[in-house]
Amino acid sequence: MVKNTPIDSTIVSRKIAESGIKEVGKASIREIKRLIDQIENESGEKFIRMEMGIPGLPPNHFGVEAQIEALQNGVAAIYPDIQGIPIVKTEMARFVKNFLNIEVNPDGCIPTVGSMQGSFASYLLLARIYEKRNTTLFIDPGFPVHKMQHRVLDLKFETFDVYNFRGEALREKLESYFSKGHIHSVIYSNPNNPSWICFTEKELQIIGELATKYDIVVMEDLAYFAMDFRKDYSHPAQAPFQPSVANYTDNYILFISSSKAFSYAGERIGMLVISDVLYNRKFENLLKYYVSDAFGYSMVFGTIYPLSSGTSHSTQYALYGILKAANEGKFNFVEEVKIYGEKAKEMKRLFTENGFNIVYDKDENEPIADGFYFTFSYPGMTGAELLNELVYYGISAISLAITGSDRIEGIRACTSLVNKSQFGDLEFRLKTFHQNHS
């Protein structure tokens, strides 16, 4: 089977057997992480680690300074406002205006415990706005934890892989779900985890128009805000702006994570932004579960309150510090994370020069951006088979099969933890793999 591999194959095989993992190619992200940690320890060889989507940069210093100051001022002893402290809400509304060019009242700008909590709270609430609609639609591929959130809440969802439905084809596909009358909301990430596709303006317009037509709430997950580096979205109040469905419908919720764009994953803070129309809208069915029929009120006092009673007080000050610096043009947050794109460009070159293909490779007619993730395959192998083998070559990643993708040949690579100094190793390992399979 595997011969002449860069990592000692007896060690790899033994560690796989000891791990209890039946097939590396089908293991979860955390199982792969543990296995690779063990192989690295035993073999003394460093892997090209592309399995986990964690930021690989130092935390934002505007955030750290504001947070330390807030702690020294004693905020740790005091419960924060559930809806968010006033100064952070105002700064969030400014940020949204400056970088998306959309107007939202600070009331609808709510800090959450990571964007993860924003989505959890939204799923909970959206499943209850209509008596007769019970299903979320995922435009996949997508972030596996969002489906996990549905499963633990016992909520229904349907999904389709957007690969074959780009451009105008998206309209008919979405209508085929929306017209049945059981969908209350739709979710996607843009730029997309795992494929790094970005919807074009035309596609966002289609999603927005249909959301209005069928009265469906769009959840737009902007976890990788402004990280489509083909365009420069980094200047406040200056075009171009981060594209958004918010330009095409009033029925939207945005999730803006601080984890990647601001390298603030550890403090667990994100932004939940609800359009003014949706925030103030009343849904009779909500009265079965909440004291109010108003969407925004039920989100804050009926959903975020019982989940966590708001978001860590000092971390809200950190977010305030980061947003203020970005809004005032003192902190170019896009510049700080561009390195992910530079690494992706070089890594994609190394893969494609050695027989691999990029799976999700286009946004309509344009090649996709270089960013946090990319997807690849090798001719004649499924993603699972490929991953099983790449471990022997010191390369780890995850299969697209766990992301709702139909491209079973595909693998997701994350660029964040790979150091540029490892590119020589990566090239050698890919070459060896290609030679052994030609």
Ligand SMILES: Cc1ncc(COP(=O)(O)O)c(C=O)c1O
């Ligand atoms: C698409 C997507 N949404 C949401 C999240 C979670 O973000 P947060 O760390 O703010 O909870 C991630 C993190 O990897 C992500 O990739």
